[in-house]
Amino acid sequence: MTAAHSPGIAGIPGAPRFDAVLIAHRGEIALRILRTLRTLGLAAIAVHTDEDADAPHVTAADSALRIDSYLDGDALIAAALASGAGAVHPGYGFLSERAGFARACEAAGLVFVGPSAAAIETMGDKIAARAAVTARGVPTVPGLSRPGLDDAALLRGAAEVGYPLLIKPAAGGGGKGMHEVHRPEQLPAALAAARREAAGAFGDDTLFLEHLLTAPRHIEVQVLADAHGSVIHLGDRECSLQRRHQKVIEEAPSPTLTPAQRTRFGEAAIAAARAVDYVGAGTVEFLVSVEAPEAPFFLEMNTRLQVEHAVTEAVTGIDLVAEQLRIAAGERLSLTQEEVPLHGHAVEARVYAEDPAAGFLPTGGTVHALALPQGVRVDHALEAGQAVSSSYDPMLAKVIAHAPTRAEALARLDRALAATHVLGVVTNTAFLRALLALDEVREGQLDTGLIERHLPELTGPPRGTRSLAVAALVRWDHVARERPAGLWHASRGWRLGGQAPFRVRFAAADGGVRTVALTGTPAAARARVDDGAEHTLALHDGAVTVDGQRLPLSHHCTGTAVWIGLPGEDRELVLHRVHRERGAGELAPALDSPMPGTVTTVLVADGDRVGAGEAVLVVEAMKMEHTLCAPDAGVVRLHVRPGQKVARGEELAQVLTDETAPETQEARP
Structure with a gap:
């Protein structure tokens, strides 16, 4: 299908003309780009792997083509040519910052919606980027950066840089x-680890050193530049709330900048863009040191659309994807620096498929029920029944709140997160709400170390027993509906002399068991939790009354877990599973998968004897590896093989100790 091109895209004589765009991405950003293509009257061509054949971005597009991988540049170009697309939009991630892909698009006669390959190449090499912006007078963090630094040179130069210091790869990003490094004796091992990780992630193990700024702020500036020499900025964004160099919450404008700083940052961002003759939409990132708060230290330039671009769109009213397309078509910028509007305050939270209580391990699973907030912008590609894969980045959605003031925007975002429920997938929404509630966040006292300092209070389990009682009630109702009718099958536990309680046992985070005893009926119940807490409950259609308070409720029950969605609280409560008995009724320790993923390595054979703490197998999800070790010494019984996909909580192996193994069991040689 081909749509008529917009005059705004092909209105300049001699400019590139295209009326269809291939979106070389998936998920929420593919849908985000598609919305703008619709507005401009351009056809949207999607691509998909077999896993994504029925994904929302595929069904929403004008047409779609199958590929084996979103990282296969040749296949993407072939799909664009086969579809009749004249341009390729790379989104973010995947191939969006690969200079080779931009060149290949150009060689194939396709418009790459992004900067030139030369600009991508320079800014993609952090050493070259530092040199380019320094030549334009933009300050950088003090450090040691030049091509070809080996370990010996880095070890010699470390003292001059000064401890603490930060080892950084020249290529890539995302904190990988x-x-x-805080002491000289740590440096050799840290260099070896950094080289391994950089080579594995980026195919380039070039490193450099920077002085580590303690508790800096992370500020970025959105820029737009056309092919006619005009460069403007669209204000700044505060991105200091991050964990392990990954952003969590972003806002615009920054609450920490003075007017003088804001002007200086904008000027520095424009200078950085001009240093590489930048064309398109890009983001220049800076660090602000507590020792020199007036100086913007250049960090890097992202030569693509940023995940957090929505907050800039909210305060300016400018569609950044539309600007990218118009610039790619050869048009001039539609406004000057003085004409850039800035209204109110916007805050964005990233909703991830991860479990903060389990060290932020990726989760995944099936979306059993979905509820998203009204009155705010939500960028997502979710739908009920969808399987959330562990093959890609764990970000599920972005929730963006805009209001006249920062306080109103924060409050609106908190309410929106409370109304966000993705049942079937453990998410970080409770963590995000706890972060927004911190005094430092509300007061705008932000720095990149804030989350780490407050991690225990941000990732702790929910207080109280309300969720346990509600989950037990949902389980009771589920069992009651599945059982045959009749007195002897009634889940109410009728017996002579009174009602027997219906007991539900949940697995506790510490490995123990939490028990809830219910009496009455699901429509009028009393719950008693093992710690003595009591609640009165009543289950309704789409709601639950707890101790007299009626709350909206979404829920789903499986044979292994109960999912509940209450305001501000999505919980997966795993039913206590008694492992297979061995010997005289003892239980064999089991190794359960902490996340959905793939068993990449099995380090022992079935029947091998292992020691306590010995590695047994490795599970990988979203490029994160987790090694499962034997909880006790004993004989391994494997239930999986290398390459097998596994679910979160699935039993992968058992370790039969002397107490739990049958007397006749012998270890294999």
């Missing part, structure tokens, strides 16, 4: 390969 970055290591903090």
